[in-house]
Structure formats: structure tokens, C-alpha cells
Amino acid sequence: MLRVLLLVLSTMALPSCSFEGSDNNPPPRTVKFATFNVSFAHDGDPTESFAPWIKYMNMPFSQQESLIQEWKSGSQGGAERKLAERVMQIRNVAAIIQVVRPDVLLLNEFNNDGYGKNDQALQGFQKNYLAIAQSMNSVDGGDLLDPIIYPYMQNYATNTGLPSGMDLANNGYDQKDPNDAYGFGFYHGHYAFALLSRYKIDAENTRTFQTFKRKDLPNAVMPTINVCTDEKPLPKAMTCGDNWFNDEEWQQLRLSSKNHVDAPIIIPGSPGASPIHVLLAHPTPAAFDTFSDNNKYRNSDENAFWLHYINGHKGIYDDKGVYGGFSGESFVIMGDLNADTVWGTTTDARFNGIQHLMSHPRVNQSVVRIDGKYSPTSSGAAIEPNRRNHPHPNIRTATFGSRADYSVPSADLKVIESGVYWQAEGEPGRLLFNDSRIGSRGTDKQVSSDHRLVWVTIEL
Numbered sequence: 001m002l003r004v005l006l007l008v009l010s011t012m013a014l015p016s017c018s019f020e021g022s023d024n025n026p027p028p029r030t031v032k033f034a035t036f037n038v039s040f041a042h043d044g045d046p047t048e049s050f051a052p053w054i055k056y057m058n059m060p061f062s063q064q065e066s067l068i069q070e071w072k073s074g075s076q077g078g079a080e081r082k083l084a085e086r087v088m089q090i091r092n093v094a095a096i097i098q099v100v101r102p103d104v105l106l107l108n109e110f111n112n113d114g115y116g117k118n119d120q121a122l123q124g125f126q127k128n129y130l131a132i133a134q135s136m137n138s139v140d141g142g143d144l145l146d147p148i149i150y151p152y153m154q155n156y157a158t159n160t161g162l163p164s165g166m167d168l169a170n171n172g173y174d175q176k177d178p179n180d181a182y183g184f185g186f187y188h189g190h191y192a193f194a195l196l197s198r199y200k201i202d203a204e205n206t207r208t209f210q211t212f213k214r215k216d217l218p219n220a221v222m223p224t225i226n227v228c229t230d231e232k233p234l235p236k237a238m239t240c241g242d243n244w245f246n247d248e249e250w251q252q253l254r255l256s257s258k259n260h261v262d263a264p265i266i267i268p269g270s271p272g273a274s275p276i277h278v279l280l281a282h283p284t285p286a287a288f289d290t291f292s293d294n295n296k297y298r299n300s301d302e303n304a305f306w307l308h309y310i311n312g313h314k315g316i317y318d319d320k321g322v323y324g325g326f327s328g329e330s331f332v333i334m335g336d337l338n339a340d341t342v343w344g345t346t347t348d349a350r351f352n353g354i355q356h357l358m359s360h361p362r363v364n365q366s367v368v369r370i371d372g373k374y375s376p377t378s379s380g381a382a383i384e385p386n387r388r389n390h391p392h393p394n395i396r397t398a399t400f401g402s403r404a405d406y407s408v409p410s411a412d413l414k415v416i417e418s419g420v421y422w423q424a425e426g427e428p429g430r431l432l433f434n435d436s437r438i439g440s441r442g443t444d445k446q447v448s449s450d451h452r453l454v455w456v457t458i459e460l
Helices: 002-012 051-057 061-073 078-100 120-130 247-252 294-310 353-358 379-383
Strands: 030-040 104-110 152-155 193-197 260-266 276-281 330-336 405-409 414-421 453-459
Touching: 030 078, 030 330, 030 405, 051 078, 051 120, 061 078, 078 120, 078 414, 078 453, 104 120, 104 276, 104 330, 120 152, 120 193, 193 260, 193 276, 260 294, 276 294, 294 353, 405 414, 405 453
Parallel strands: 030 104, 276 330
Antiparallel strands: 030 453, 104 193, 152 193, 260 276, 330 405, 414 453
């Protein structure tokens, strides 16, 4: 009943412009920006679609409770049990957001319709999860958190699952093959991203770069076949050293595996009364390559895009055909960038786009540098097994062992706090990350996500 009461009260309290500066609501002194890959996607499931996510997100609280009580009793069959655990995952993700309470929040892997037009899932997530008090103790209940609602929200179009019409995997074109899409995905909208904000998102002046061509990025590299073994036959009619893409494909390939978005956030009291631009992306993982280093090069180039953008490169063009780089003053780079600045693939000079971006003088080094005053860390990462020998385990943001997620402001913004929300054993909220009762592993995206929420707070 308490959860229902909190939902009613929070909904009643929502004015049309809740957080704009006024006599009753003075401009904020601080703003917290956060990135969270919520892992709202099935991996490796060719039957995956957007429709079930509309259903999950719009499930009434009473139905959620019924499913979870049946799960606790052990009376559910396979399908119902899986549905209950999906609801638990979504609730735990909502609880994490309610704990940290970001003002501006990027949700990576929040599926949509591919075009960013259908808001049913995003609205449902707010109404049925974020606006209801979640528990710090997952399915055990108790220690309820304050609901949170974002007056402004935006889905974005994505290249994931969008058929390219080209045989990009070099095994015969198949419209249903996620590797033949402009970005990997089993349907258009798979692995998309969304933005939630307490402050107005200036949609009219937002720039998107979904159609920017890979070939048009300075120093873009055509990948070649370089994995040549007798045990693994090469694609038909191809030999070691061949270009992975033919000339026609290279002319049409899009750089962004999802999208690159520059969204101005109108924050009362921001420096010079100018908007703070959030630069949003979710580059492809630098893994899963077969016969070439295609994904490694693409990840590096997707990260290097923001480098050229903040440098004001005149060859950058957006989806409206407007040329030119960043023209604002302040920004925050946000996203699961699938790249670590100090470990892994990016230590190879061929694939170090993230290093060049994060070392740019306009990027706030107090957050980026390992020895920086505001380098985000967590107690959970510090104690998790370091199976892959990360040199700085406390900065990891993902269960697979790397710093992949970023919320990094420009150098002109004053940082006062940062962090990674990842609780260690024995700390409040640990069940939001690890719960041996849920799924077959009781960890990562079965419980909430295989990524952790990363945040930074700036002072205006």
C-alpha cells in the first residue's frame, strides 16, 4: 500500500515544468549527470522484438506483485518464472536510479521502435517503475526508496537492426542477419538508447549523426582480412589481406552502430546561461570479430568522432545536412563507450580512439585520469575478482572487467563529486547486483545489469 500511495503522491506533485528556475524553484546549484547501460535486451535471441518491452514496462504494479509472490512460492512454470525475473530486473534497475537520483540520465540498451517515435516503453518505465518506491533489498522488500520522475524524456533513432541491404558479414546477404544491419541488432530498435532529464531537452537544436558515413571520418581505416588459419575457412572468394568491405559497401557504411547525439540541456543558472550539451553514444564492442579487426576499428572511430566534433571539424555533418563541429561551450560525454582508456584493446595504437578523445584539453582530466581527483570508483569493483588482471580494478564499471561507461564533463565545468554505484558484499543495496536466487547465475543482467551506473556532479 505504501508503494501505491507514493505513486499517487508523486504523480499528483508533477507540475508541467517542475524544475525550471522561478521564485518557487530557484536555479539549481548542482547538476548530476549519469550513464547507465540497463541491459534491457536479450542477447543472441533471433525472436527478440520491441513489443514485449512495451508489455513489461506497462505492467501494473499489482500484476508485478502477483508474479513476484508466485515466484517466491516456487509455483511458477518456466515462462511465468522468466517473466517474474524480468520484472525483478527492471525493478532493480529502477531502484539503482532511485538511489543515485541523477538529474540527467542516459539509458543505454533501452529498446525502442528504431525511429525513436514510440514512447510507450519509456513512459511505462517511468509510470510503473521509477514512480513507484522500489526496495534497496530487491525481492526481499523493505527500505523503500523515494520515487523519481523525469519531466523530459527523449528516444533516439538507431542503426541497430536496420537492414543495410548489403552482405556486410560476407556470408550471403540476409535481411534478418544482425551482422548485415547498419548496427548489430535482431530488430530495428534493439540496443537503442534514451535520455531522461529534470531539465528541458532542447529537441529543436539537438543534432543527430545516425547517417554520418564511416568513410567520412578523418583517418578512418578500411579493415582487411588478417585472421587467416587453416582451421577456419575464409569467406567464399576471399583471401588473406583482402578488404573486408567492397568499394560500394565502404561508400554506404554508417559510422555509428546506434547513433551519435548532441542534445542541449537547458539548465537555469548554467555557465553563461548557455545550455550544457550532452554528447551521447554507444559504440560497438571492440570484440566479436571473425576474420578482420572491423569491430575494433569501428569502436575506435566511433569514439574518435567526438574528438573531431569538439575540435570543430568542418567535415562533420548531421542528419539534417548541416556541416560543422561543436559550437557550444560546455558538454558532458555520456555513454557505454565499450572502451577502456588504460586497459585492453585500446592500448593498441590502431584502436585507441578513446585515448585521444579523453586526453583532449577540453575534456575534464580530473574525471578521466586514473589519478584524477574525481576519477569515479566503487567499493564493489575494488573487491570483485580481477580475473582479467585490470591494472586498476577499482575503476571498472562492468562485470566483464573493464571501465566501459563514462559521464565526463568538459574542462570548463566544476566537478564536485563522481562515482560508480556498485555495492560490495555487506553494503546496503548489494542485492541489486548479486542475488543467487535469481536466474542461473544470480549476477549481472539477470539481476539488474552487467554495467554499473556512473555519475558526475557539477557545480553551477
